[in-house]
Amino acid sequence: MSTVQDTTSAGSAYGATAGAAKGGAQQTQDRFLSLLVAQMKNQDPLNPLDNAQVTSQMAQLSTVEGIEKMNAGLEALAASMGASQLSQAASLLGHGVLVPGDRISPAEYENLIGFELSRPADKVTATVYDASGKAVRTLDLGARDGGVGMVAWDGLKGDGTPAPDGQYRFEIEAIQGGKPLSVTPLSLGIVNSVSQDGQGVQLNLSGNQSVGYADIRRIF
Numbered sequence: 001m002s003t004v005q006d007t008t009s010a011g012s013a014y015g016a017t018a019g020a021a022k023g024g025a026q027q028t029q030d031r032f033l034s035l036l037v038a039q040m041k042n043q044d045p046l047n048p049l050d051n052a053q054v055t056s057q058m059a060q061l062s063t064v065e066g067i068e069k070m071n072a073g074l075e076a077l078a079a080s081m082g083a084s085q086l087s088q089a090a091s092l093l094g095h096g097v098l099v100p101g102d103r104i105s106p107a108e109y110e111n112l113i114g115f116e117l118s119r120p121a122d123k124v125t126a127t128v129y130d131a132s133g134k135a136v137r138t139l140d141l142g143a144r145d146g147g148v149g150m151v152a153w154d155g156l157k158g159d160g161t162p163a164p165d166g167q168y169r170f171e172i173e174a175i176q177g178g179k180p181l182s183v184t185p186l187s188l189g190i191v192n193s194v195s196q197d198g199q200g201v202q203l204n205l206s207g208n209q210s211v212g213y214a215d216i217r218r219i220f
Contacts, residue, residue, distance in 0.1 A: 085201045089194040089213050096220035097203065098148070099211045101187035102169045104128060106155030106162070113139070113153055113170050114186030116217060119146040121174040121181050128153060128163075128170045136163055144174070148186065148217050186217055 098114045105111060113126050124141040136157045141149070153170075157163050174181040189205030194213075196202065201213040 085213055086194060086196050089191075089201050089203060092191045092203065092219065093193070095191055096188050097191060097205070097216050098150070098186045098188055098218040098220070099203070099205075099215045100184055100217075101189070101209065101211075102171065102185040103187045103207065103209075104153060104168050104170050105166065106153065106168070107165060109190075110188065111153045111155055112150055112188040113172075114148065114150045114188065114217070115172045115174075116148050116184040116186055117144060117146045117174055118182040119176065120144065121146075121176045121183075123175045124149070124183075125173045126151065126153075126170050127173070128168050130163075130168055131166060136168070150186075150218075188220070 096109065098112070104113060113128075115124070115126070117124070121144050124144045126139045126141060127135050128137045128139075130136050137153070138158065139151060139153070141151055155163055170185065172183045172185050174183045189203075189207065189209055189211075191203050192206055193204045194201060195204060199212065202210050203213060203216070204210050
């Protein structure tokens with residue numbers, strides 16, 4: 001069953017972060033004032049603190065407080081964006097997504113070969129391999145524009161016979177002006193659930209594959 005895991009409220013995340021930041025800033029200020037009072041009590045009567053020293057120390061405190069507030073603001077913003085992204089990812093449950101990967105199957109909805117070219121190519125070929133690493137089919141995709149491209153494998157081997165059910169993989173080769181181009185293979189996966197961890201929002205796909213939300217190239 002499709003599920004959404006580790007859902008976090010943006011408001012509560014922001015409040016918790018802001019509260020922790022406020023406590024940290026107050027502790028810093030208290031420590032500074034305690035040190036300043038102790039310093040003034042124990043100053044050398046023949047060489048007392050002057051206004052310049054006190055002003056300099058106050059400026060340092062303001063700088064520290066400013067940095068803490070800025071960090072707290074960034075953490076709160078990140079928490080809010082993470083919760084919003086998780087909510088958006090939940091709408092993908094049951095949908096197909098094109099993400100980096102090289103897995104493919106002759107079964108319907110699992111037979112899509114995708115790729116992302118760094119720039120236009122004169123010639124693109126896709127080779128499908130079985131579990132033993134043997135090439136079973138090579139597809140000539142011709143010239144292609146840069147960006148994301150796709151082609152459906154008809155599930156046939158090079159000799160025209162159907163490929164047995166199972167897991168296959170594919171490789172993409174792109175040539176421009178006789179030189180190879182950078183290309184990223186993309187595979188189709190069905191979103192079963194979404195979750196959030198230290199790396200951000202994750203999409204948990206069929207076949208126990210997990211990818212980041214930012215890895216999505218196309219949604220079906």
